[in-house]
Amino acid sequence: MSGIQTVDLKSFVTHSVNSVFETMLSMRLAPEDPPNRQGVTAGKHFVGTVGFAGAVMGNVNIAVSREFAREMTAAMLGMSVEEISSDEEVNDVIGEVCNMVGGDLKSRLCDAGLTCSLSIPSITFGDGFRVESKGWDRHEQFGFRNSHHSALLEVYMKSPN
Amino acid sequence: MALKVLTVDDSKTIRMIVKKAFQPYNCVVFEAENGVEGLAAATKEKPGLIILDITMPVMTGIEMLDRLKGDASLKDIPVIMLTAESGKDNVVNIVKKGIKDYMVKPFKGEDLLERVRKFMTLEPKTEEESPENKAAKYFTQVEDIVVLTLPAKVTRPVTVEVEGSLQTKIKDMTAAQLKKMILDMGGVSETNVSLIKLIIAAFQQCQKSNVAVKLVASPKQGEELKGFQETSQIAVASSIDEAKGSL
Numbered sequence: 001m002s003g004i005q006t007v008d009l010k011s012f013v014t015h016s017v018n019s020v021f022e023t024m025l026s027m028r029l030a031p032e033d034p035p036n037r038q039g040v041t042a043g044k045h046f047v048g049t050v051g052f053a054g055a056v057m058g059n060v061n062i063a064v065s066r067e068f069a070r071e072m073t074a075a076m077l078g079m080s081v082e083e084i085s086s087d088e089e090v091n092d093v094i095g096e097v098c099n100m101v102g103g104d105l106k107s108r109l110c111d112a113g114l115t116c117s118l119s120i121p122s123i124t125f126g127d128g129f130r131v132e133s134k135g136w137d138r139h140e141q142f143g144f145r146n147s148h149h150s151a152l153l154e155v156y157m158k159s160p161n
Numbered sequence: 162m163a164l165k166v167l168t169v170d171d172s173k174t175i176r177m178i179v180k181k182a183f184q185p186y187n188c189v190v191f192e193a194e195n196g197v198e199g200l201a202a203a204t205k206e207k208p209g210l211i212i213l214d215i216t217m218p219v220m221t222g223i224e225m226l227d228r229l230k231g232d233a234s235l236k237d238i239p240v241i242m243l244t245a246e247s248g249k250d251n252v253v254n255i256v257k258k259g260i261k262d263y264m265v266k267p268f269k270g271e272d273l274l275e276r277v278r279k280f281m282t283l284e285p286k287t288e289e290e291s292p293e294n295k296a297a298k299y300f301t302q303v304e305d306i307v308v309l310t311l312p313a314k315v316t317r318p319v320t321v322e323v324e325g326s327l328q329t330k331i332k333d334m335t336a337a338q339l340k341k342m343i344l345d346m347g348g349v350s351e352t353n354v355s356l357i358k359l360i361i362a363a364f365q366q367c368q369k370s371n372v373a374v375k376l377v378a379s380p381k382q383g384e385e386l387k388g389f390q391e392t393s394q395i396a397v398a399s400s401i402d403e404a405k406g407s408l
Contacts, residue, residue, distance in 0.1 A: 023268065
């Protein structure tokens with residue numbers, strides 16, 4: 001429990017998000033405080049979720065609007081937004097971004113003594129929904145923003161017992 | 162002989178990034194979505210290199226690696242593992258398994274090639290296969306005018322191919338003191354964003370190098386171009402002869 005409360009989640013998450021967005025999407029995000037949940041979830045949006053389990057249990061959720069998700073997909077695949085042929089490509093990119101951010105965070109947790117394994121990412125798409133996990137020891141949300149869009153990242157953590 | 166590369170990843174995105182990285186080289190890239198498919202592809206194709214993800218459904222990369230190492234006919238194939246996890250324990254565990262190298266995601270295609278070059282030589286595609294040579298088919302010369310004829314379907318790969326060779330072509334034109342170009346889109350079946358981007362890029366490159374350029378399009382295409390802000394001001398000729406006359 002104490003390990004969960006003391007890890008510097010903010011710096012872990014900021015590093016992971018910046019590293020993934022800059023390397024894979026050539027996109028620079030700035031922190032957005034407070035996070036713009038309404039801006040992200042007002043219309044259709046994607047939520048990528050990856051879980052980790054071991055000495056620490058938890059979830060990482062990344063939520064972005066459909067528009068931002070499509071821009072991310074175009075950036076990652078080196079194409080224009082108009083060339084995205086289906087939401088399947090968008091799903092795949094959001095899943096991969098989630099996997100990389102979750103993987104980096106998981107590695108940092110392991111290095112901090114909280115050994116855990118990572119799950120395969122899952123994607124939820126639609127509108128009028130909110131992904132909310134219950135019964136966690138620690139829950140934090142972090143906002144990020146580029147010039148047009150916001151992204152919301154939530155981390156839920158608890159001890160296994 | 163082309164190097165056979167097998168990319169095993171449940172993410173199509175990552176497989177595309179790997180494929181793109183090897184594109185300029187004399188390589189054939191095969192894809193598989195998980196360890197089971199990867200093993201089948203490795204057995205069938207006997208690749209010279211495997212790029213293997215760890216976290217995959219059905220069969221993980223670690224399990225697939227164990228099977229590869231247990232098969233006399235596959236155990237010597239060099240493997241580069243991809244992992245989203247940079248934790249010390251994870252890295253130590255995969256390195257122990259006799260892989261050539263590993264990469265932590267996020268990564269760029271160039272970083273992957275750098276790792277590959279540490280233990281094998283990547284042959285560039287021969288002239289015939291090079292992107293520039295493939296793009297040469299779009300260019301012809303009529304008197305002192307270079308004509309760039311666009312294909313029926315202008316897709317993103319075509320755009321990349323043509324744009325990539327246009328710069329070289331314009332340099333050659335400058336050296337040969339050719340200062341006129343016609344961009345012929347008369348045979349293009351669909352006016353899409355890739356086409357618009359290509360037209361703009363071609364005009365910009367020509368203007369930068371003081372090459373006069375004229376666009377040839379059908380009346381219908383001319384109307385469609387007006388619908389895009391970026392091309393709405395471009396004057397259009399209806400035939401090569403008309404364009405030649407106005408250059």
